[in-house]
Amino acid sequence: MMKKKKEERMNKARLALRTENLVKNYGKIVALDGLNMNVPEKSIYGLVGPNGAGKTTTMGILSTLIHPTGGDAFICGTSVRKYPEKTKRMIGILPQNANPYANRTAVDIMIFYSKLAGIENPEKYSHALLDKVGLKQNKYKKTSEMSHGMVKLFEIAQALIGNPKIVMLDEPTSGLDPSVSYNIRKLVKSLKKDTTIIFSSHNLYEVQDICDYIGIIAHGKIIAEGKTKAITRNKSLEKVFMDKVKGESSDR
Amino acid sequence: MSVLREVKVIFADEIVQSLKTKKALLTVISYLILMFIGLKIGSYFEIFVWLYAEMRKSFSVLLPYYVSVIIIPLFCIITGYNVVSSEISTGSIRFIAYRARRFSILLGKLLSTAVIAVVMILLAYAIATYYLYQKTGLFYYTQSLIAWAYLSIYAVCFICLINLVSMLAKKVAIVWNLFVCIFFVFLLNYDYIKYLSPFYYSNNALAYIIDGDLSKMLLGMLILALFGLIFFSASWLLIEKSDL
Numbered sequence A: 001m002m003k004k005k006k007e008e009r010m011n012k013a014r015l016a017l018r019t020e021n022l023v024k025n026y027g028k029i030v031a032l033d034g035l036n037m038n039v040p041e042k043s044i045y046g047l048v049g050p051n052g053a054g055k056t057t058t059m060g061i062l063s064t065l066i067h068p069t070g071g072d073a074f075i076c077g078t079s080v081r082k083y084p085e086k087t088k089r090m091i092g093i094l095p096q097n098a099n100p101y102a103n104r105t106a107v108d109i110m111i112f113y114s115k116l117a118g119i120e121n122p123e124k125y126s127h128a129l130l131d132k133v134g135l136k137q138n139k140y141k142k143t144s145e146m147s148h149g150m151v152k153l154f155e156i157a158q159a160l161i162g163n164p165k166i167v168m169l170d171e172p173t174s175g176l177d178p179s180v181s182y183n184i185r186k187l188v189k190s191l192k193k194d195t196t197i198i199f200s201s202h203n204l205y206e207v208q209d210i211c212d213y214i215g216i217i218a219h220g221k222i223i224a225e226g227k228t229k230a231i232t233r234n235k236s237l238e239k240v241f242m243d244k245v246k247g248e249s250s251d252r
Numbered sequence B: 001m002s003v004l005r006e007v008k009v010i011f012a013d014e015i016v017q018s019l020k021t022k023k024a025l026l027t028v029i030s031y032l033i034l035m036f037i038g039l040k041i042g043s044y045f046e047i048f049v050w051l052y053a054e055m056r057k058s059f060s061v062l063l064p065y066y067v068s069v070i071i072i073p074l075f076c077i078i079t080g081y082n083v084v085s086s087e088i089s090t091g092s093i094r095f096i097a098y099r100a101r102r103f104s105i106l107l108g109k110l111l112s113t114a115v116i117a118v119v120m121i122l123l124a125y126a127i128a129t130y131y132l133y134q135k136t137g138l139f140y141y142t143q144s145l146i147a148w149a150y151l152s153i154y155a156v157c158f159i160c161l162i163n164l165v166s167m168l169a170k171k172v173a174i175v176w177n178l179f180v181c182i183f184f185v186f187l188l189n190y191d192y193i194k195y196l197s198p199f200y201y202s203n204n205a206l207a208y209i210i211d212g213d214l215s216k217m218l219l220g221m222l223i224l225a226l227f228g229l230i231f232f233s234a235s236w237l238l239i240e241k242s243d244l
Helices: A002-013 A055-062 A084-088 A106-116 A122-132 A148-159 A178-191 A204-210 A228-232 A237-251 B003-020 B023-043 B046-050 B053-057 B059-080 B085-090 B093-097 B102-136 B141-187 B204-211 B214-241
Strands: A015-026 A029-040 A044-048 A070-075 A091-094 A166-170 A196-200 A213-218 A221-227
Touching (some): A029 A070, A029 A196, A029 A221, A044 A204, A055 A070, A055 A196, A106 A122, A106 A148, A106 B003, A148 A166, A148 A178, A178 A196, A213 A228, A221 A237, A228 A237, B003 B023, B023 B102, B059 B102, B059 B141, B085 B141, B093 B102, B102 B141, B102 B214, B204 B214
Parallel strands (some): A044 A213, A166 A196
Antiparallel strands (some): A015 A029, A213 A221
16 A cells, blocks of 8 residues: 555656646536546656647646636646746646737747746847857847748747746648648657647647647546557547547447 | 746746737837827916915926826736737737746736836926926926825826726627726716726825825825726736636
């Protein structure tokens, strides 16, 4: 019994993120219905689900932008509800439907965010980060003058400020052409050695390609979770996803 | 990062952006134009003021004061209605809300708007007082300074109110702000409810400037500051409780 408990504790310690019965209601609408999610350290975790399943709400709660109705989430063992200011320092997020300041240059906004994150020498740091994501030639452009792909790269760069322990990317490749999507996937893969990544996407082929773990979410619950190979078992993720989501809908 | 540091970063960024985009400059110029128009119109009424010897003496202080009382709320609506609410509607607030406290964001942004307003009123008041001094030969340094200080608190109170209304109304913020201001003016017609309108206390500084009644002016300052604090606290509660 003691040994089992110790083992459980050890497993929890290796998790970068876990949620416990996370609930979010918008009036009568239940967005999250007791969501339990476990994200291992230094991995890419793919969060997939149909529209309205609760992916964005989950990321919103994890980044303290949305208040949960019930349950809790733990980032590196720290409660998001009890210590939001502490957990904020551990995360970076590319939120959905958020537009960066349109009339300012990418580097100008990055310097502002870096100052807010308490970075020493924010100018040098911002330039280095923008160069790293591939915006060296375009960092002096205003975000309103950038292409959709460039804006996404900028948004990824801002999520990396302060070397967060967890980076959450909410549909980073949506609406992008194949070459930019490919570059973003390459960038995400390269980040894995330093950080844990939660990657949400409707493109199941790219999720299967880059993610070590997958969580399938439907109706505000995780209906399948595990290593990518264990979930797919040599099938395409699309097939598995359709079976699981269909099964979940017919059960309701 | 401490609250103070967060506020400092947000405040400094807002000020720099206002100067860079020339928003601050445009604000000051438009305010001065409105002030000048107000003075020109007000000058026609000088003949009536002439009848009251005491008021005649303070005319160079009073006219810019009256003009300011009328145009400050209007100006706060035009320039400050979207300081926080536009960040919420475009979603740009999400990039900073997971780095800084929501309280710091609100305070930093409102402080920057308040500083611009206070400087703007100072400039406008100084120019107006000089203009009237040239016309009438009367100049009251202390009274003008007191009038400016009072109007600054009055402006901060309205900045807090307008920000609160904008956060509640979101898309049609200007219309709702105008509606709320008209509503407060409307309250002045009622004997007891008039005390609930910030407009009612707008002329308390005159009690000191004309009659030397310091206590009435200080009470007015205190009540306006209290109004501002209530409006700010309500905005804070609203942003703290809402999902971004």
